[in-house]
Amino acid sequence: MSEWVLILGGSTGHGAATAKRLAKDGYGIIAFHFDRGEAKKLAAETITEVNETTGGRCHYFNTNAAAEETMDKYITQIKEITGGEPVKLLLHSIAFGTTTNFFGEKPVTQRQMDMTVHVMGNALLYWTQKLYAEGLLANGSRVMGLTSEGNYVAMEGYGPVSVAKVAMEAIIRQIGWELGQYGITANAVQAGVTPTRALTKITEGWEAWIENTKKRNPMRRNTTPEDVAGTISMLLKPEADFINCSIIYCDGGESRSGSF
Numbered sequence: 001m002s003e004w005v006l007i008l009g010g011s012t013g014h015g016a017a018t019a020k021r022l023a024k025d026g027y028g029i030i031a032f033h034f035d036r037g038e039a040k041k042l043a044a045e046t047i048t049e050v051n052e053t054t055g056g057r058c059h060y061f062n063t064n065a066a067a068e069e070t071m072d073k074y075i076t077q078i079k080e081i082t083g084g085e086p087v088k089l090l091l092h093s094i095a096f097g098t099t100t101n102f103f104g105e106k107p108v109t110q111r112q113m114d115m116t117v118h119v120m121g122n123a124l125l126y127w128t129q130k131l132y133a134e135g136l137l138a139n140g141s142r143v144m145g146l147t148s149e150g151n152y153v154a155m156e157g158y159g160p161v162s163v164a165k166v167a168m169e170a171i172i173r174q175i176g177w178e179l180g181q182y183g184i185t186a187n188a189v190q191a192g193v194t195p196t197r198a199l200t201k202i203t204e205g206w207e208a209w210i211e212n213t214k215k216r217n218p219m220r221r222n223t224t225p226e227d228v229a230g231t232i233s234m235l236l237k238p239e240a241d242f243i244n245c246s247i248i249y250c251d252g253g254e255s256r257s258g259s260f
C-alpha cells in the first residue's frame with residue numbers, strides 16, 4: 001500500500017508538478033497524458049525528470065484516459081505495476097474540453113458539452129469505479145480532482161468547463177460519501193488562476209487575466225503548479241485521513257477576494 005500514485009493528466013501543469021513532487025516524496029508514478037506535436041516535448045521533459053527521481057518507478061501512457069477502452073485496457077497493467085496493491089492516490093488533472101460561450105459566434109454544441117463534461121468530470125467516476133472493483137483503491141487511498149473558481153462564477157469561454165467542474169465536485173462528494181466507510185477519501189483541490197498550457201486556451205485575453213488576478217489575489221501573485229503539488233503532497237499524509245468530501249482551496253485567498 002501507499003507506494004504508487006495514479007495521475008490522469010501528468011505531463012504538464014498541475015499534474016506534472018504533482019508527479020515531480022510525489023516522486024520526491026518517494027512514490028512511484030503511473031500517469032496518463034494525451035499530447036501531440038510540441039506538447040510531446042514538454043511531456044518528455046517531465047517523464048525524464050520523474051524517471052530519474054523515482055529510479056525508474058515511472059510509467060507514462062500517452063493515450064486518451066477518458067476512453068472506457070483505455071481504462072479497461074490499462075487497469076490490468078496498473079495492477080501488475082503495483083503488484084496488486086492499491087494506489088495511494090487517483091488524481092484527475094486532465095484539461096481537455098471546449099472553451100467557448102453558450103451564445104454568439106460559436107455557440108457550444110451538445111457534442112462539445114457532452115465531451116467536456118465526460119472528460120473533465122464523469123471520467124473520474126468511471127476510473128474510481130474500475131479501480132475500486134479491482135481492489136486498487138482501499139483503506140488510505142485518496143481520490144482527488146482539481147476544480148476552479150469557475151465552478152460558481154461565470155466567465156468568458158468557460159461555460160462548458162464550468163459545468164464539468166460542478167459535475168466533478170458532485171462526483172467527488174458522492175465518492176467520498178460512499179467509500180468513506182472503507183477509509184477511502186475523495187476531495188477536490190480548488191486552484192487559483194495558474195499560468196499553464198490549459199489556461200492559454202480559455203480566452204485570448206489570458207495574459208491580462210493573469211495580471212489582473214495577481215492584483216486581486218491577497219498574496220499578490222498567481223497560483224503555481226508547485227503550490228498545488230505541495231497541497232496534494234500534504235493531503236497524502238496520515239494527518240489528512242479524516243478530510244473527506246471537501247474542497248480545499250489552494251489559491252492564496254483569491255476566491256475570497258472580489259474583483260475591482
Ligand SMILES: NC(=O)c1ccc[n+]([C@@H]2O[C@H](COP(=O)([O-])OP(=O)(O)OC[C@H]3O[C@@H](n4cnc5c(N)ncnc54)[C@H](O)[C@@H]3O)[C@@H](O)[C@H]2O)c1
Pocket residue numbers: 008009010011012013014015032033034035063064065066092093094095096119120146147148149190191192193194195196197198199
Ligand atoms: N490552470 C488553471 O488556472 C487551473 C485552475 C484551476 C483548476 N485547473 C484544473 O487543473 C487541471 C489540469 O490543468 P492544467 O492547468 O495543469 O493544464 P495542462 O494543459 O498543463 O495539463 C493538462 C494535462 O491533461 C492531459 N490530458 C489532456 N487530455 C487528456 C486525455 N484525454 N487523457 C489523458 N490526459 C489528457 C495533458 O496531456 C496534460 O498532461 C484541469 O482540470 C484544470 O481545469 C486549472
